[in-house]
Amino acid sequence: MTNEELIEYLIQQFPEATVVQGTQFVEMTVMPESLLESAQKLKSANETSFDYLICLTGVDYPESIGIVYHIESTKLGHAMVLKVKTANREEPVIETLTPVWQGAKYHEREVFDLLGVKFNNHTDLRRLFLEDDWGFPLRKDYVDDVRIIER
Amino acid sequence: MGIMYKTNYKVNDYPVIETYEGGSIILTQLDAIVNWARSNSIWPLTFGTRCCAMELMAIGAPRHDFARFGFEVARASPRQADLIILAGSINYKMAPVLKRLYDQMAEPKYVIAMGACTISGGPFFYNSYTIVKGADHIVPVDVYIPGCPPRPEALLFGIFQLQKKIRHEKNFKSKKMKLVDVKPVFDKK
Numbered sequence: 001m002t003n004e005e006l007i008e009y010l011i012q013q014f015p016e017a018t019v020v021q022g023t024q025f026v027e028m029t030v031m032p033e034s035l036l037e038s039a040q041k042l043k044s045a046n047e048t049s050f051d052y053l054i055c056l057t058g059v060d061y062p063e064s065i066g067i068v069y070h071i072e073s074t075k076l077g078h079a080m081v082l083k084v085k086t087a088n089r090e091e092p093v094i095e096t097l098t099p100v101w102q103g104a105k106y107h108e109r110e111v112f113d114l115l116g117v118k119f120n121n122h123t124d125l126r127r128l129f130l131e132d133d134w135g136f137p138l139r140k141d142y143v144d145d146v147r148i149i150e151r
Numbered sequence: 152m153g154i155m156y157k158t159n160y161k162v163n164d165y166p167v168i169e170t171y172e173g174g175s176i177i178l179t180q181l182d183a184i185v186n187w188a189r190s191n192s193i194w195p196l197t198f199g200t201r202c203c204a205m206e207l208m209a210i211g212a213p214r215h216d217f218a219r220f221g222f223e224v225a226r227a228s229p230r231q232a233d234l235i236i237l238a239g240s241i242n243y244k245m246a247p248v249l250k251r252l253y254d255q256m257a258e259p260k261y262v263i264a265m266g267a268c269t270i271s272g273g274p275f276f277y278n279s280y281t282i283v284k285g286a287d288h289i290v291p292v293d294v295y296i297p298g299c300p301p302r303p304e305a306l307l308f309g310i311f312q313l314q315k316k317i318r319h320e321k322n323f324k325s326k327k328m329k330l331v332d333v334k335p336v337f338d339k340k
Binding site for chain 1: 280284
């Protein structure tokens with residue numbers, strides 16, 4: 001489907017989500033409560049059939065932490081962006097998308113490691129690169145007097 | 152004899168200093184043989200963590216061959232190596248591993264810090280929370296080679312400097328005569 005058709009389809013199927021055309025992909029922002037359901041619907045619907053998760057990253061906003069999913073359909077050839085924001089920054093919790101796309105497993109571990117977002121129902125949520133008592137380096141307010149030399 | 156004075160020093164020149172008291176001819180020649188043998192057959196440990204490893208591979212490759220200088224046998228085990236070329240930046244996660252590898256090497260062992268990251272943290276000196284700012288925080292380094300990455304010829308030059316350093320080592324302790332007890336003249340009591 002082209003971007004315009006995808007926008008129409010998404011507005012029709014997901015009335016509470018915000019659908020925007022980004023520079024390259026269509027971006028859909030959903031609420032955290034309806035994340036798992038929207039993802040399952042995007043994967044199973046025949047018109048869209050997004051079966052491949054390209055990547056998953058975390059973004060540090062001032063009031064919350066956002067997760068951005070880039071998904072693609074190997075059968076139909078289109079790709080889009082799915083965005084979600086957590087409720088707050090002190091206790092960021094999101095539903096895991098591993099049941100929908102298996103590739104999310106390690107990406108979510110990385111986001112947990114570097115940004116501190118907990119994923120519910122994740123089978124193996126532990127740190128991927130850093131040690132257990134390290135802070136969350138990719139947050140904007142990360143301060144490390146011992147290791148970082150500021151410039 | 153002391154230092155022999157030279158008037159014009161060329162690049163990479165060094166003053167000649169007597170190595171043994173009294174100028175022991177046998178020990179200096181024996182030293183020369185042992186140092187010559189050691190410097191011409193240094194076996195490096197394959198330790199490339201980052202991009203400098205590509206230049207390390209390049210000196211092993213046919214164009215800049217390090218086998219012609221005796222380094223051909225690059226060992227994978229630190230117990231059999233006597234040089235560790237730190238090719239690449241060292242993380243905080245890798246630092247204890249490097250220390251353990253260095254401890255497992257047998258004397259005489261040498262370390263070459265290759266590239267800007269191992270000298271001082273390099274491009275990651277500012278605003279990085281993972282890279283150790285200089286490998287000499289972890290192991291003692293003999294030769295530093297600047298560059299990011301240093302060209303293979305620069306790495307070979309660094310290895311030649313290490314060879315030069317090895318040739319000046321003093322391996323045998325000469326038996327000194329016992330010093331007679333001398334009282335200082337001005338201390339009249």
